[in-house]
Amino acid sequence: MKDRLLRRLARELLGDDEVWSRIDVVGDIALIHRKFNYPIENLRLLANEMLKRMKGVKAVFAIEPGTEGKYRLRRLIHLAGENRTATIYKEHGCVYKVDVQKAFVVPRLSGEHLRIAELVQPWETVFNMFAGVGPFSILIAKRKGAKVYSVDVNPLAYELMVENVKLNGVEDKVIPILGDSADVSYWLRGSVDRVLMPLPELAPSYLDYALLSLRYPGWLHLYLHVLVRWGERPKLSALRVGRRLLESKCSSFEIRGVRLVRTVGPRIAQVVVDALLNKCEFKPRLRSAEGFGPLSHLLGTPWDW
Ligand SMILES: C[S@@+](CC[C@H](N)C(=O)[O-])C[C@H]1O[C@@H](n2cnc3c(N)ncnc32)[C@H](O)[C@@H]1O
Incomplete structure (x- = not known):
């Protein structure tokens, strides 16, 4: 309409x-x-x-x-x-305070928010590495009652996420964290069942941090931008790129699904690869103490463990 x-x-x-x-x-x-x-x-x-x-x-x-x-x-x-630029956005029975200038909101991801929420089991612990104002995290908590570590590096997105968690009554399930998800992965290491990486620009370079946080076998939802070759369907491009990335880190994994999320340019597609990871080798680069930002005051740096 x-x-x-x-x-x-x-x-x-x-x-x-x-x-x-x-x-x-x-x-x-x-x-x-x-x-x-x-x-x-x-x-x-x-x-x-x-x-x-x-x-x-x-x-x-x-x-x-x-x-x-x-x-x-x-x-x-x-x-x-x-x-x-501030407004209220409603999606799947949740209400979000958003600011179209300060924090990224992608209404075209609405179907994807619901799809992922439906995959989560109530007993899972989820790590949302690029949470924005919280649409994946809050819907997962509301629909499935799972616990979600919901991280964003942008203070404005974080503040809105905190408000949205309260607005939707999921304070006991969603833990908003202001910081770099690479840093947070050290504290979550080996403890989460599912990782969401809804930022294609950063997902490949943050893959080691996602793998560090997982308890195996564990689920990964890897959002990527892929170049679609002539005559190739975007799903096949997703499979090709996703498999190559995962093969470089994991000796045992199953790609359980690939989806075209949206087209972002001529021959460039945003896709998501859903994978069950059984065994992975990873070497996340240790970040400098300053790099750990506000979290290091609360939790110490990885060298303190
Ligand atoms: C595409 S938006 C998230 C969209 C949101 N998941 C949705 O469905 O509407 C990406 C978010 O990642 C955040 N971000 C970028 N780099 C980050 C990092 N290193 N650690 C944590 N969050 C980061 C940005 O501030 C931004 O809010």
């Missing part, structure tokens, strides 16, 4: 048959992912019309391509309506 309206508006106003597919609506804020050099005036025209025609939309922003800085924030340009 929403997609059909957006498609029609974009076609009527701009003669554009594609821009509608780059629009996300988070709560009452609409976000248009702007292609490099796409005329901002055209987007403003579309934004004003969206405000008139879409009852629930109160603000519209353009998102510039790419992310900036350590926290991978996106640059927004205000197009129409209220100039505010």
